[in-house]
Amino acid sequence: MSKRIINPFTPQKPIDNPEYFFGRNNEVDSIIDVLYQTAHENPEHAIITGDRGIGKSSLLVQTKRIAEGDTTLIEKFDIDTGGIDNFNFKSIWIDTVENQSAEEVAGYILSNLKRSITILSKIDFSLDLFGVQIAKKEEEAKAKPINEVVGNFVQEMKKVSKKVMEEKLDGIIIFIDEIDRMDMTKDLPTFFKLVTESFSRNHINNIIFFFAGISGAVQKMKEIHPSISRTFKDIVLHKLNQSEIELILINGFDKVGFTYSDDVLNRIGYMSAGFPEPVHLLGGTIIKYSDNNNLNMNSLTKGIEDIIQNKKNNELKNLLEEAGSGKYQQILKAMASNENINVPLGYIDNYLGIKQSEYSMNINKLCERNIIKKYSRGIYSFVDPLLKEYIKIFGVLE
Ligand SMILES: Nc1ncnc2c1ncn2[C@@H]1O[C@H](COP(=O)(O)OP(=O)(O)OP(=O)(O)O)[C@@H](O)[C@H]1O
Ligand SMILES: [Mg+2]
CATH class of the missing domain: 3.40.50.300 (P-loop containing nucleotide triphosphate hydrolases)
Known part of the structure; x- marks a missing residue:
């Protein structure tokens, strides 16, 4: 049984208390x-x-x-x-x-x-x-x-x-x-x-x-x-930078009295892609999986699994269904297999072994459906960064 603590993270609600407002x-x-x-x-x-x-x-x-x-x-x-x-x-x-x-x-x-x-x-x-x-x-x-x-x-x-x-x-x-x-x-x-x-x-x-x-x-x-x-x-309002994300995380971890490793801060920052909501969601979930009051990469892996399997399972599954079948799923699979948040189309070409002209319509539709978004010319990312983690665990709809 996990110890009961007041969660200092608020993924579902706007920040009211200025002490919790950063950046x-x-x-x-x-x-x-x-x-x-x-x-x-x-x-x-x-x-x-x-x-x-x-x-x-x-x-x-x-x-x-x-x-x-x-x-x-x-x-x-x-x-x-x-x-x-x-x-x-x-x-x-x-x-x-x-x-x-x-x-x-x-x-x-x-x-x-x-x-x-x-x-x-x-x-x-x-x-x-x-x-x-x-x-x-x-x-x-x-x-x-x-x-x-x-x-x-x-x-x-x-x-x-x-x-x-x-x-x-x-x-x-x-x-x-x-x-x-x-x-x-x-x-x-x-x-x-x-x-x-x-x-x-x-x-x-x-x-x-x-x-x-x-x-x-x-x-x-x-x-x-x-x-x-x-x-x-x-x-x-632009995306938060890594140090602003760290301020949110460190404040929350300090409030519950846990120590943390730097790679946890880095990885959460990276996965959140500048958005505060996933920072709160990840921060608030990982504190359930501390190792003797320390938060390490092991805690983070368990936290991500918890989110994907429980908290956001239906939401992420629906997103994947809304993406469309066939080529749409293949594109998402290709994007999830890339280590970076922003994936160049050249990578998808190689992964799928087809030319851009053959799937550019699908890319546009995925953007319209709010599943992926354009980062810059020829480079795309997932709108919800956790969809990437979901696909890594559950795969796509074949
Ligand atoms: N400056 C901040 N410092 C810490 N956490 C923040 C900050 N701004 C927002 N958050 C957190 O990020 C999440 C999203 O914030 P908020 O609801 O204010 O965004 P929004 O842009 O109004 O979203 P929506 O487009 O859904 O209305 C919430 O969990 C909130 O607690
Ligand atoms: Mg709002």
Whole structure:
């Protein structure tokens, strides 16, 4: 029986406690700048973008904490705040629902603000929610024109802005995570564009939007509305480097009081390919297999087997099925047999003994199906690095 310990790794949830948040120093610095500028009536709207699972929600959660006065991360990263001891923003967090209209989002933001300002100033703060609370499907047919929605919304936000000044707050931040889940081909991008423009014309300088979303989807939104890229400051999350990954691992291993070998840190870093989620998954599993409180390569092998056979077995099996049969499986088998994360097509040519032109269509389809991704011209890697380990243990579907 294994000893019961609190797991310091959190593969399924964003980082809330700043003590467990590592790396991203430059991004946090940019965020502090957004807050600093906004606190000085020079508002900036911002959007965190990056691949799935790269750490967007975690950074958004940290932003909210900092904005509301938590200084842990500022001190940990030793960031200059231009003399502000701690920020004093009010914020609301909007959960995205698919197929929301601009009117619904506007109503939702207003009703949230009404609630938090009422709590703040202990009086009923009245805002005209123009009858929009939560999604009302049957009313969709007679939806108001977008200009009218924006006009009404900005009118109400003026009241909010004034209240914020009276209360001597730094401002209001409207957080929206997973913005990519909203239907960006509809009126929402127009809504955000018109609202931000109208804020600036109306001197509403203490209210900003702070979004997070997957790069590709946000890119699409910007293509439809180029002005979004001008209005929103981009905070791009890249992969973590090896030393940032090690900080996450060492913090967790220290918390449970285990020692570890350097090759364990290296190997987990290598397998995670810069993504924090597998770091947490591997870290959190391997601590079950310590050797007298030491984590070595033997523990790692057992941890990987545990993940592949239990925790992610169905998920990885499904991925493999979704890849397609025949040539698709052969390509994946070839890629798994290569020691490197990024595999050149030349290697697959040799392994399969066929020419690239004969399987380039399959490669494109595997990318579309989100099984592999292009690293650079002619070089590909698995989207989920654990699929490679799965194939090494279980093989492909022949
Ligand atoms: N800076 C960080 N330090 C330590 N762990 C992190 C950090 N950022 C993210 N993580 C961890 O990585 C995983 C993914 O993080 P998060 O949910 O924030 O990513 P995401 O980009 O929002 O993912 P999705 O695209 O699925 O919404 C989580 O397990 C989280 O705990
Ligand atoms: Mg997220």
